[in-house]
Amino acid sequence: MSGPRPVVLSGPSGAGKSTLLKRLLRDYEGVFGFTVSHTTRSPRLGEEDGKDYHFVTKETMQQGIDNGDFIENAEFSGNMYGTSTSAVEDVQSQNLICILDVDIQGVKNIKKTDLNPIYVSIQPPSMEILEKRLRDRHTETEESLQKRLEAARIDMELSKEPGIFDVIIINNDLDEAYEKLKEVLFEEITKVQQSKKS
Ligand SMILES: Nc1ncnc2c1ncn2[C@@H]1O[C@H](COP(=O)(O)OP(=O)(O)OP(=O)(O)O)[C@@H](O)[C@H]1O
Numbered sequence: 337m338s339g340p341r342p343v344v345l346s347g348p349s350g351a352g353k354s355t356l357l358k359r360l361l362r363d364y365e366g367v368f369g370f371t372v373s374h375t376t377r378s379p380r381l382g383e384e385d386g387k388d389y390h391f392v393t394k395e396t397m398q399q400g401i402d403n404g405d406f407i408e409n410a411e412f413s414g415n416m417y418g419t420s421t422s423a424v425e426d427v428q429s430q431n432l433i434c435i436l437d438v439d440i441q442g443v444k445n446i447k448k449t450d451l452n453p454i455y456v457s458i459q460p461p462s463m464e465i466l467e468k469r470l471r472d473r474h475t476e477t478e479e480s481l482q483k484r485l486e487a488a489r490i491d492m493e494l495s496k497e498p499g500i501f502d503v504i505i506i507n508n509d510l511d512e513a514y515e516k517l518k519e520v521l522f523e524e525i526t527k528v529q530q531s532k533k534s
């Protein structure tokens with residue numbers, strides 16, 4: 337049996353990607369594995385190094401990029417982010433569905449690789465709701481919030497490009513968005529569950 341297809345979750349900052357993927361990881365233990373990205377941004381309250389991200393300096397990140405350690409990398413809102421080959425291999429070697437949480441540049445760069453994931457865009461119902469979610473999350477300064485909103489406008493425009501995503505989910509009601517996401521991933525989830533039984 338070939339391994340399950342990875343899943344790329346993208347969409348504007350604050351749309352609800354982490355909330356949805358954390359639910360998947362909680363509800364489907366032993367089915368999904370999160371690819372822990374590298375970033376140069378500072379950890380938020382409660383974030384753990386090696387679990388949420390590998391928090392690194394710009395120098396370390398640049399060295400990794402120069403060494404060819406990343407399948408994709410991008411600058412987002414003044415910080416560097418990237419998915420390492422080893423993060424993907426770690427998950428795939430356990431025959432789990434690899435979930436990647438990347439911005440739109442990451443999506444475009446992953447399309448140049450042979451990863452062959454299912455591309456899912458999580459979109460907010462409106463810019464106003466997105467802004468409220470980001471403000472209520474209390475993770476941003478006014479300056480970084482404005483940068484994220486600007487990136488969100490670009491993301492929302494680019495995501496309309498035909499063929500870029502396999503599915504676009506509007507995350508208005510969280511439970512409904514989660515049900516839709518599970519439907520989209522049903523075939524891959526079943527594949528992993530069956531392989532665990534045999
Ligand atoms: N459907 C929803 N209704 C109301 N609030 C939501 C919904 N989905 C997510 N949220 C809240 O919105 C905020 C942003 O969600 P989350 O952190 O999951 O977004 P994200 O897309 O992962 O953002 P980032 O890309 O910055 O990591 C969180 O505080 C989360 O609890």
Ligand SMILES: Nc1nc2c(ncn2[C@@H]2O[C@H](COP(=O)(O)O)[C@@H](O)[C@H]2O)c(=O)[nH]1
Pocket residue numbers: 346347348349353373374377408409410412417418419437438439441442443
């Ligand atoms: N291209 C990549 N984008 C990534 C990666 N990891 C996260 N992200 C995206 O960055 C923004 C901001 O994330 P935050 O945790 O600072 O809020 C968000 O859109 C993520 O999807 C990555 O490895 N590569």
